[in-house]
Amino acid sequence: xxxxxxxxxxxWIIDAIVTxxxxxxxMTGLNDGTVSSFNIVLWxxxxxxxxxxxxxxxxxxxxxxxxALVLVLALSIPAVLALLFLLKILIFNPRMN
Numbered sequence: 001x002x003x004x005x006x007x008x009x010x011x012w013i014i015d016a017i018v019t020x021x022x023x024x025x026x027m028t029g030l031n032d033g034t035v036s037s038f039n040i041v042l043w044x045x046x047x048x049x050x051x052x053x054x055x056x057x058x059x060x061x062x063x064x065x066x067x068a069l070v071l072v073l074a075l076s077i078p079a080v081l082a083l084l085f086l087l088k089i090l091i092f093n094p095r096m097n
């Protein structure tokens with residue numbers, strides 16, 4: 001049970017960082033005009049889904065640790081894989097031609 005709790009909180013923190021990054025780009029887009037009436041529904045859907053993952057995982061944690069783990073890992077695993085891919089590109093500097 002202790003191991004599941006640590007995994008949950010690490011994954012939850014990763015999800016919170018991803019949500020913060022999306023929030024930053026949303027606020028920047030509002031400031032410079034790239035978030036407009038054309039794409040505001042998409043942005044609100046993404047931000048709503050991220051908020052549902054963060055809030056829903058905390059709610060599920062009080063009910064079922066396995067359900068909460070599945071929910072937070074559904075976002076944190078792709079986020080970590082994307083980060084590793086970007087680090088690989090930065091470190092190895094491949095030729096993209």
